[in-house]
Amino acid sequence: MKNIFKFTSLLAIALFAGAVATNAQAVTKVEADINFDFTVGGKTLDAGKYELRVTRNSAGGVSVVILNDERKVVHSVFATYSGEIAKNSAELVFTRRQGQWQLAKVNMLDSGIAVPPSGRVRYSADVKTD
Numbered sequence: 001m002k003n004i005f006k007f008t009s010l011l012a013i014a015l016f017a018g019a020v021a022t023n024a025q026a027v028t029k030v031e032a033d034i035n036f037d038f039t040v041g042g043k044t045l046d047a048g049k050y051e052l053r054v055t056r057n058s059a060g061g062v063s064v065v066i067l068n069d070e071r072k073v074v075h076s077v078f079a080t081y082s083g084e085i086a087k088n089s090a091e092l093v094f095t096r097r098q099g100q101w102q103l104a105k106v107n108m109l110d111s112g113i114a115v116p117p118s119g120r121v122r123y124s125a126d127v128k129t130d
Contacts (some may be wrong), residue, residue, distance in 0.1 A: 009045060016027070021091075026055070026056045026082070027051070027053050027054065027055050028053070028054045028090075028108055028110075029051070029053050029054075030051070030052045030053075030054065030090045030092070030105045030106060030108070031049070031051050031052075032049070032050055032051075032052065032092055033049045033050075034047055034049075034092070035047050036101055036103070037079070037100070038094060038101040038102060039100050039101070039102045039103070039105055040064075040066060040075055040077060040102070040115060041064065041075065041077035041089050041115065041116060043074075043129070044076045045066070045074060045075065048068065048069060049068070049069040049072075050066055050067065050068060050069070050112045051066070051067040051071070052064055052065070052066055052067075052092075052106060053065040053066075053067070054079075054106060054108070054113055060081075061077045061078060061080075062078070062080065062081065062113050063076060063077070063079065064076065064078075064079050064106060064113065064115060073119060074078055077115055077116065078116070079085050079106075079113045079114060079115050079116065080114050080116075081111060081112065081113060081114070082105055082112040082113060082114035083112060084105065084107050084112035085108065085109060085110065085111060086107040086108055086109055086111050086112075089109070090106070090107065090109065091106075092105070092106055092107075092108045093105035093106075097117070101114050102117065104117075111116055
C-alpha cells in the first residue's frame with residue numbers, strides 16, 4: 001500500500017512538472033510587414049518583413065524574439081504584460097520618440113505585451129571597501 005501511494009505521488013508530480021514545462025514554452029507568432037525603420041530595445045531595425053515570437057514563461061515573464069525574412073534572429077527583448085488586447089487580430093503598436101519609430105506593444109487576442117523603451121538606464125552606487 002505504501003509503495004502504491006509513493007508511485008501515485010511521484011506520477012502526479014511528474015505530470016504536474018510536465019504541464020508546467022509545456023506551459024513555459026507557449027509561443028505566439030506574429031508576422032508583420034513593417035514599411036519604416038524602427039527601434040526595439042535600443043536596436044534599430046530596417047523596414048521589412050519580420051516574425052515576432054512571443055514566449056511566455058511560468059514565472060509570469062515574456063520574451064519577444066524578432067526574426068527577419070530569412071528566419072534569422074535579429075533581436076530579442078524581455079517584456080511585460082500590458083493588460084491590453086487586440087480587437088480583431090494581432091497588432092503592433094509603435095510610438096514616435098526622438099524622431100524614430102519604436103515598437104511599444106504587441107497586442108494579441110488573448111493578451112497584450114509592453115516592450116520596454118529603448119532608453120538605457122544605468123544604476124550605480126558608491127562602494128567602500130576595507
